[in-house]
Amino acid sequence: QVRLVESGGGLVKxxxxxxxxxxxxxxxxxxxxxxxxxxxxxxxxEWVSYISGSSYMIYYGDSVKGRFTISRDNAKxxxxxxxxxxxxxxxxxxxxxxxxxxxxxxxxxxxxxVSS
Amino acid sequence: NFMLTQxxxxxxxxxxxxxxxxxxxxxxxxxxxxxxxxxxxxxxxxIVIYEDNQRPSGVPDRFSGSIDSSxxxxxxxxxxxxxxxxxxxxxxxxxxxxxxxGGGTKLTVL
Numbered sequence: 001q002v003r004l005v006e007s008g009g010g011l012v013k014x015x016x017x018x019x020x021x022x023x024x025x026x027x028x029x030x031x032x033x034x035x036x037x038x039x040x041x042x043x044x045x046e047w048v049s050y051i052s053g054s055s056y057m058i059y060y061g062d063s064v065k066g067r068f069t070i071s072r073d074n075a076k077x078x079x080x081x082x083x084x085x086x087x088x089x090x091x092x093x094x095x096x097x098x099x100x101x102x103x104x105x106x107x108x109x110x111x112x113x114v115s116s
Numbered sequence: 117n118f119m120l121t122q123x124x125x126x127x128x129x130x131x132x133x134x135x136x137x138x139x140x141x142x143x144x145x146x147x148x149x150x151x152x153x154x155x156x157x158x159x160x161x162x163i164v165i166y167e168d169n170q171r172p173s174g175v176p177d178r179f180s181g182s183i184d185s186s187x188x189x190x191x192x193x194x195x196x197x198x199x200x201x202x203x204x205x206x207x208x209x210x211x212x213x214x215x216x217x218g219g220g221t222k223l224t225v226l
Contacts, residue, residue: 035215037217044204045155045161045208045217045220047208059213059214062117095160099215103151103208106161
């Protein structure tokens with residue numbers, strides 16, 4: 001059974017940092033393209049970042065470029081998102097998702113709140 | 117970069133058919149696959165159509181997808197509407213370095 005479990009969300013002040021994790025099971029993680037996708041309260045989905053299985057290809061959305069860093073540890077079946085210089089507008093639920101034919105699997109999400 | 121534009125909301129009665137559009141601006145709709153997701157309140161999105169018109173296992177055949185190059189748009193059609201279909205629906209596509217979601221369409225089945 002495919003499972004993605006995010007963790008690491010919480011309350012942080014503007015300008016602060018947070019590191020999200022996503023633990024995968026039930027599929028060959030090292031072969032999988034993975035993304036972080038976020039959803040602000042009451043708003044739509046926004047793609048944040050993407051990483052290929054070998055970490056050779058990494059891309060970011062314009063709103064997070066230069067502030068967020070995606071990475072993975074295939075030995076631990078884990079995906080990460082290091083978020084620095086956080087802004088109020090980064091508030092939302094952050095999902096990790098496996099990309100195969102579209103985003104086939106999604107985690108339950110972890111809430112990040114940026115507020116003073 | 118490109119954008120995908122969806123209507124904010126649509127509504128229809130149970131048993132009827134509804135179509136949700138997704139128009140691409142910046143590039144051809146046919147150049148990259150379009151995927152569709154359903155999101156019920158408080159839950160994670162689930163994919164209902166992948167690669168323009170393919171249905172994942174477990175998705176009812178009431179759901180179908182298509183693309184129209186003349187209008188540069190993709191469409192999600194749900195026939196025989198049920199109250200359980202009430203949800204937000206998102207289209208999504210990509211290019212070499214980006215993944216893009218449409219703004220989402222709230223489907224009300226009343």
